[in-house]
Amino acid sequence: MKPRKIPQRKCVACQEMMPKKELIRIVRSPQGDIQIDLTGKKPGRGAYLCGKTSCFKLAKKSKAFERALKTPVSADIYDRLEADFIKVEDEFIANKENVPDDDDDE
Ligand SMILES: [Zn+2]
Numbered sequence: 001m002k003p004r005k006i007p008q009r010k011c012v013a014c015q016e017m018m019p020k021k022e023l024i025r026i027v028r029s030p031q032g033d034i035q036i037d038l039t040g041k042k043p044g045r046g047a048y049l050c051g052k053t054s055c056f057k058l059a060k061k062s063k064a065f066e067r068a069l070k071t072p073v074s075a076d077i078y079d080r081l082e083a084d085f086i087k088v089e090d091e092f093i094a095n096k097e098n099v100p101d102d103d104d105d106e
Contacts, residue, residue, distance in 0.1 A: 012049055016050070022051065024051050026046065027046045028045045028069045029044040030044055034065070034071075047065055053085065
């Protein structure tokens with residue numbers, strides 16, 4: 001088996017580096033729509049956040065998405081994202097557990 005580098009990304013809220021699959025991607029589409037991207041493949045500028053509600057709240061408080069996405073993010077959008085975030089959190093955790101762990105421990 002060939003060693004594989006695990007891609008790491010930084011959480012915009014707590015600034016911790018984490019393997020990509022531990023993070024939830026928030027994307028600003030070319031149309032300017034801000035949404036949660038569980039597939040990690042939607043086009044646009046992305047920001048990564050730990051799959052934890054506490055980090056979402058931190059991002060909201062520190063306006064981390066504004067900086068990461070380089071666009072104003074209104075309170076409405078934060079509220080909508082927060083609701084979505086709570087919804088996808090379970091799905092995200094379930095998906096993570098279903099994915100066979102093929103990462104090498106390096
Ligand atoms: Zn975090």
